[in-house]
Amino acid sequence: MTASLCWARPKGGAWVLAERTESGDVILPDGRTLDTLETAAHNVSHTLNLDDPTYMDDLHEAPLLDLLRRRFQQGTIYTWAGPDVLLSVNPFRTIPRLYDLPDGWRRAATAAAERKSSSTPPHVFSVAERAWRSVLSAAGTPQALVCNGESGAGKTEACRQMLRFIAHASADCRAVSAAAGGAKEEASKLEDAVLNTTCVLEAFGNARTKHNHNSSRFGKLTCLGVTPHGKGGVVSSCSFRTLLLERSRVAGQAAGERSFHVFYWLLEARGLDPDSYAMLGGTARSPAPPAATEAADTIYAASEEEAEGEAAEGRPEMDAKLAGGAEGEAAESEAAPGDTIADDPIAGGTDDGEVKTEAGEAAPSSELAVVEAALAALGFSAADVAGMWSTLLGLLELIESSYGCTRMDH
Numbered sequence: 001m002t003a004s005l006c007w008a009r010p011k012g013g014a015w016v017l018a019e020r021t022e023s024g025d026v027i028l029p030d031g032r033t034l035d036t037l038e039t040a041a042h043n044v045s046h047t048l049n050l051d052d053p054t055y056m057d058d059l060h061e062a063p064l065l066d067l068l069r070r071r072f073q074q075g076t077i078y079t080w081a082g083p084d085v086l087l088s089v090n091p092f093r094t095i096p097r098l099y100d101l102p103d104g105w106r107r108a109a110t111a112a113a114e115r116k117s118s119s120t121p122p123h124v125f126s127v128a129e130r131a132w133r134s135v136l137s138a139a140g141t142p143q144a145l146v147c148n149g150e151s152g153a154g155k156t157e158a159c160r161q162m163l164r165f166i167a168h169a170s171a172d173c174r175a176v177s178a179a180a181g182g183a184k185e186e187a188s189k190l191e192d193a194v195l196n197t198t199c200v201l202e203a204f205g206n207a208r209t210k211h212n213h214n215s216s217r218f219g220k221l222t223c224l225g226v227t228p229h230g231k232g233g234v235v236s237s238c239s240f241r242t243l244l245l246e247r248s249r250v251a252g253q254a255a256g257e258r259s260f261h262v263f264y265w266l267l268e269a270r271g272l273d274p275d276s277y278a279m280l281g282g283t284a285r286s287p288a289p290p291a292a293t294e295a296a297d298t299i300y301a302a303s304e305e306e307a308e309g310e311a312a313e314g315r316p317e318m319d320a321k322l323a324g325g326a327e328g329e330a331a332e333s334e335a336a337p338g339d340t341i342a343d344d345p346i347a348g349g350t351d352d353g354e355v356k357t358e359a360g361e362a363a364p365s366s367e368l369a370v371v372e373a374a375l376a377a378l379g380f381s382a383a384d385v386a387g388m389w390s391t392l393l394g395l396l397e398l399i400e401s402s403y404g405c406t407r408m409d410h
Helices: 061-073 103-114 124-135 155-176 181-187 189-205 261-269 315-322 367-377 382-400
Strands: 003-010 016-021 037-041 078-080 086-088 219-229 232-243
Touching: 003 061, 016 037, 061 078, 086 124, 124 155, 155 189, 155 219, 155 232, 189 219, 189 232, 189 261, 189 367, 261 367, 261 382, 367 382
Parallel strands: none
Antiparallel strands: 003 016, 003 037, 078 086, 219 232
16 A cells, blocks of 8 residues: 655644545554545655755745755755745754854855755844845845844844944944045944943843743834945944833732843842842832721732743753644743854854843843943943932832821811
């Protein structure tokens, strides 16, 4: 009896390669034959290790998820989906040298050009490079980069790294131009400001959730103005617009979650315990209601946050997710090389959920020191920063206060 391959998915399960007999029975890899199966056509191109699934014949959900799973197991986490879309899977680990700049990426781009390849390896830098070249082309086409995904998919890290790439390309252009040294030094502050602003926004707008240690609790629109300069171009203007900041997180958080990073970093830098502050979910310092009063307590609670995706604790769960199962969901960071880790010249990486300096280096032991350095680079004086910290500390102490009233008979 001959059999042909097909894709099959048991109810509530994941897509797997199965055999279909001449009688029409579908046999799963474990030998089971089930009556309730969803099936789909299989094509020989579905088993190829492609960096772009759109080259497959008869593409549908099953081979797409299978390709992402296979590449994930190889440590190859970025995959093209056509010329303008990049798919990224959370690697759950640090991949060395993933975001090295500039030499590693430039070598890969140069090699692709020498091969007369129409595409560069799948990588977030490829997206930034294409946008950069397009905006500097003769047509000067405006570009829009959209990062989308569930909580923990890596949107924050992807945006940060694309800004790093563009800022580095702009700074490189200034470095090789014939402009005066003073002008170059003054202008290069704009690239630093772009990255320092990102650092500050993450400190005040990101928080730890059940699914993500560095979850952005706001939306952000970044607009960069680019001007031709020498043989390339430079960033000439920048504006950030934030929206939908989750302000309720200041007043209270769901169990197992935290308020914005800056509160914890500020207290830890001063040797104070965040768990002792009621506003940050602690109870140690929460005072008892005043005695002998008839005032009713008023509780200000944050609205309950909607679930934003399932947390995956390890690689097996992510394998199930990529295979189409319902058990594993993406967690927090994003990282991946464009091909195998051993061979790809752009392979490398850093942990997600950690604030970086403008040079992309790992933050020192005090996260607050990184934020203070960024604020100073943005032009905030020491008095401005001190006033900011005093306001935040005062807010924390204010929540610890207890108010009541006593009945007075006249």
